Amino acid sequence: MMSSRVRSRLLWVSLGAVLAASAVLLIVFALPGQLNAFRTPSQLATLEIQPGKTLRLGGQIVPGSYATEDGITHLFTLTDKEGGVQVVRYSGALPDLFREGQGIIATGVLDGQGGFDAKTLLTKHDEAYVPRELRDHASAQ
Amino acid sequence: MIAEWAHLALILALPVAVMQALSALSPAGMLGWSGGFRQNIVRWSALFGAILTSLAFLGLVLAFISGDFSVKTTFEHSHSAKPLLYKISGTWGNHEGSILLWVLILAVFGGLLALRKGAASRQDLQVRALGVQALIVIAFLAFTIFTSNPFERLLPAPIEGRGLNPLLQDIGLALHPPLLYFGYVGFSITFALTVAALLRGEADQAWARMVRPWAMLAWTGLTAGIALGSWWAYYELGWGGFWAWDPVENLSFLPWLTGTALIHSLMVVEKSGALRVWTLFLGVVTFVLAILGTFVVRSGLLTSVHAFAVDPSRGVFILAILGLAVIAAFGLFVWRAPQFKPGGGFAPVSREGALVLNNLFLSTGAGVVLLGTFFPLITEAFGQPLTVGKPYFDATFLPFMVPLLLLMALGPFLPWRQARFAAGSGGESEAGPKRRRLRLRPARGLLTLLVVALGLAALVITLLSWQSQPRLTLTIALAMVLAGWLLGGGVLTLLQRVQASGSLAKVTLLGWAVSLAHAGLGIAVFGLIAGSAMVQERTVNLKPGDEAEVGHLTFRLEGVRETQVDPAAGRNYISAFADLAVLDRQGGVQMILSPERRFYPIRQDSTTEAAIHVTWLGDIFLAFNTQAPDGGFIVSLSWRPLIPWLYFGCFLMVVGGVCGVLGSWRRLARMSS
Numbered sequence: 014m015m016s017s018r019v020r021s022r023l024l025w026v027s028l029g030a031v032l033a034a035s036a037v038l039l040i041v042f043a044l045p046g047q048l049n050a051f052r053t054p055s056q057l058a059t060l061e062i063q064p065g066k067t068l069r070l071g072g073q074i075v076p077g078s079y080a081t082e083d084g085i086t087h088l089f090t091l092t093d094k095e096g097g098v099q100v101v102r103y104s105g106a107l108p109d110l111f112r113e114g115q116g117i118i119a120t121g122v123l124d125g126q127g128g129f130d131a132k133t134l135l136t137k138h139d140e141a142y143v144p145r146e147l148r149d150h151a152s153a154q
Numbered sequence: 155m156i157a158e159w160a161h162l163a164l165i166l167a168l169p170v171a172v173m174q175a176l177s178a179l180s181p182a183g184m185l186g187w188s189g190g191f192r193q194n195i196v197r198w199s200a201l202f203g204a205i206l207t208s209l210a211f212l213g214l215v216l217a218f219i220s221g222d223f224s225v226k227t228t229f230e231h232s233h234s235a236k237p238l239l240y241k242i243s244g245t246w247g248n249h250e251g252s253i254l255l256w257v258l259i260l261a262v263f264g265g266l267l268a269l270r271k272g273a274a275s276r277q278d279l280q281v282r283a284l285g286v287q288a289l290i291v292i293a294f295l296a297f298t299i300f301t302s303n304p305f306e307r308l309l310p311a312p313i314e315g316r317g318l319n320p321l322l323q324d325i326g327l328a329l330h331p332p333l334l335y336f337g338y339v340g341f342s343i344t345f346a347l348t349v350a351a352l353l354r355g356e357a358d359q360a361w362a363r364m365v366r367p368w369a370m371l372a373w374t375g376l377t378a379g380i381a382l383g384s385w386w387a388y389y390e391l392g393w394g395g396f397w398a399w400d401p402v403e404n405l406s407f408l409p410w411l412t413g414t415a416l417i418h419s420l421m422v423v424e425k426s427g428a429l430r431v432w433t434l435f436l437g438v439v440t441f442v443l444a445i446l447g448t449f450v451v452r453s454g455l456l457t458s459v460h461a462f463a464v465d466p467s468r469g470v471f472i473l474a475i476l477g478l479a480v481i482a483a484f485g486l487f488v489w490r491a492p493q494f495k496p497g498g499g500f501a502p503v504s505r506e507g508a509l510v511l512n513n514l515f516l517s518t519g520a521g522v523v524l525l526g527t528f529f530p531l532i533t534e535a536f537g538q539p540l541t542v543g544k545p546y547f548d549a550t551f552l553p554f555m556v557p558l559l560l561l562m563a564l565g566p567f568l569p570w571r572q573a574r575f576a577a578g579s580g581g582e583s584e585a586g587p588k589r590r591r592l593r594l595r596p597a598r599g600l601l602t603l604l605v606v607a608l609g610l611a612a613l614v615i616t617l618l619s620w621q622s623q624p625r626l627t628l629t630i631a632l633a634m635v636l637a638g639w640l641l642g643g644g645v646l647t648l649l650q651r652v653q654a655s656g657s658l659a660k661v662t663l664l665g666w667a668v669s670l671a672h673a674g675l676g677i678a679v680f681g682l683i684a685g686s687a688m689v690q691e692r693t694v695n696l697k698p699g700d701e702a703e704v705g706h707l708t709f710r711l712e713g714v715r716e717t718q719v720d721p722a723a724g725r726n727y728i729s730a731f732a733d734l735a736v737l738d739r740q741g742g743v744q745m746i747l748s749p750e751r752r753f754y755p756i757r758q759d760s761t762t763e764a765a766i767h768v769t770w771l772g773d774i775f776l777a778f779n780t781q782a783p784d785g786g787f788i789v790s791l792s793w794r795p796l797i798p799w800l801y802f803g804c805f806l807m808v809v810g811g812v813c814g815v816l817g818s819w820r821r822l823a824r825m826s827s
Binding site: 021022024025028029032033035036039040042043044047048049050051067069081082083084085104105106107108109110118120133134135136 | 321391392394457496499500501502510511514515518521522525533538539540541542543545546549550553554693694695759760761762777779780781782783784786788790
């Protein structure tokens with residue numbers, strides 16, 4: 014009686030261990046391709062970053078830099094407190110709180126020709142919120 | 155004046171909670187009170203505390219309604235020209251008010267636990283749980299009063315408030331936070347009962363029976379809260395859609411995963427007394443994750459689309475509470491857990507076995523989500539903060555959900571098997587009839603499941619005929635088979651209960667709970683898959699008269715019109731509508747949908763209000779963005795198949811949850827009378 018109970022407990026514990034191990038394996042295999050570093054325009058200028066690698070670019074939209082021709086593709090420049098600049102291209106609908114002079118985080122890739130292709134733009138949810146990375150590194154105020 | 159009384163009530167709630175904690179948790183001999191007297195003191199303190207907190211909250215709501223701008227919170231987040239609904243929901247549309255709502259729900263739950271005079275056998279458990287509950291109330295009341303006081307004054311009082319963030323002027327704000335908090339805070343009761351059990355060194359079947367309705371209640375609230383939040387993020391533009399693996403979303407999902415594990419492991423404890431230590435662990439973990447969910451969002455530690463402004467001193471206070479709760483509860487757990495004797499055993503292939511598997515998959519899933527969510531903080535400790543996105547979660551979380559969903563359809567058909575090991579447990583008397591009732595005819599059931607699943611897959615592949623990528627189509631079809639399997643399992647569970655009890659009317663509430671929750675998840679998975687992989691979307695520049703096609707739909711911009719501010723009609727904004735006609739194959743106008751762009755003069759903000767047409771097959775989702783320099787209008791047109799089923803599935807799960815609450819409550823009442 015006792016032994017079968019111990020055996021069944023052993024079964025469950027080892028199953029749990031197998032699951033945990035497979036979780037670790039999945040994470041180890043999934044992680045390398047999925048890590049998105051946070052960068053500022055100044056860092057992009059000094060670091061050699063491969064085009065096509067996803068990263069999160071944070072900075073402040075330079076007033077007067079926003080331009081669009083068809084209303085669908087948007088161009089603007091991000092800057093940071095070290096004075097670096099980076100031109101960003103984004104296609105689609107702009108977030109409601111997109112404004113010149115505001116800090117944003119753009120997730121996307123370098124296009125290899127000096128531009129940054131953003132897939133998503135993180136703007137503020139309420140006007141007092143500043144994403145932590147921007148507060149720490151990138152805000153030009 | 156009302157605000158002063160409300161403030162006073164809030165402050166008074168603190169000593170009441172202190173008294174409740176002291177009288178409940180002090181050693182028996184110290185106060186020299188009889189058990190019954192102590193119980194009454196504790197119960198009445200809990201009820202009185204709930205009333206005081208309710209009065210405080212009511213006072214804040216009244217300050218928002220009447221526009222008392224001498225209250226700082228009201229000044230900063232309200233405005234007299236705002237519809238009544240948003241004045242009320244604006245009460246919790248800010249940090250201070252939402253924390254007060256949290257404390258309100260906490261105190262009311264405590265009051266509910268105190269409401270029934272526990273039977274003599276459960277008296278001690280109730281008293282101690284109320285003591286633990288009071289400790290939580292003290293921590294969060296102190297947090298509210300000292301760092302986030304919603305009743306802070308502004309003198310002289312301003313004449314007009316700043317207005318509520320327009321994004322929050324939405325029915326979503328009225329529903330989502332209260333339900334989410336209901337879920338989070340509901341787990342404070344399961345936590346209190348768990349800690350009380352650890353203190354007493356006893357967690358028997360009666361204990362599990364008592365915890366179950368509360369766990370179900372919290373789970374139901376959390377499910378509804380997450381579903382409504384997902385729905386809100388779905389129709390609000392720029393919030394990443396119904397699920398984006400955003401940190402704030404993940405943090406609400408974590409207690410849901412462990413809470414789901416908890417309601418399942420409680421069944422095993424109630425049935426056979428096995429899994430007690432694990433269940434106690436889940437009881438502690440789930441509430442710790444719920445606190446984490448509420449407050450990491452407000453601590454500014456993680457960057458999110460859904461985050462709000464924070465004051466760093468609050469973050470420290472919250473982390474102190476969290477740290478204290480974690481150390482105390484886990485310390486107690488580590489100290490006491492070895493004293494619990496192992497409960498009844500069970501065979502690997504049994505209902506208990508399936509429930510253990512459920513727990514293993516859910517907690518592994520919770521583990522990888524937790525790691526991914528906190529990855530930026532972990533990596534920051536070693537230098538650079540690195541975040542992980544949707545691909546990480548898809549690759550690590552989904553592999554554990556697929557087998558879980560596969561097993562989930564089968565679990566309810568497996569017989570309880572504790573009779574074999576009955577020696578160590580007291581549940582033998584219950585086991586006999588149950589075992590006979592739950593005989594399944596595996597071949598027939600499996601065949602039906604398979605037919606349902608394949609039929610649904612065929613349907614989906616037909617629907618998908620316009621998809622050009624075969625690999626994607628295959629993946630989607632396989633996922634749909636899984637969803638169909640799950641839905642079939644839920645339906646079969648119900649049919650089997652009907653067969654066993656003789657008629658539909660005789661199916662127990664708990665039978666309905668399992669069938670509805672499982673079938674609901676299956677239906678929700680359909681919507682989830684379609685919403686993740688089958689959406690067709692275009693952003694186009696249209697001039698009036700221009701046409702654009704998306705998937706099988708054709709749209710024509712008929713024109714753009716504007717409306718002005720009209721306080722009498724509850725409109726504190728200027729609107730521009732783009733009237734888009736949906737054309738049928740012959741070019742006739744099927745209907746006109748009008749996505750809207752609003753401009754709020756008070757806060758100089760604009761918002762985008764999507765126009766959504768819901769059909770059985772999917773949503774037509776249109777948004778009006780802006781005007782281009784060439785005079786054209788920018789609109790986003792999309793076809794989102796099967797999305798309504800995601801929310802219908804969640805609705806069924808919530809209904810299932812309500813059945814579970816009532817069913818387990820009734821059982822508790824019957825067993826203890």
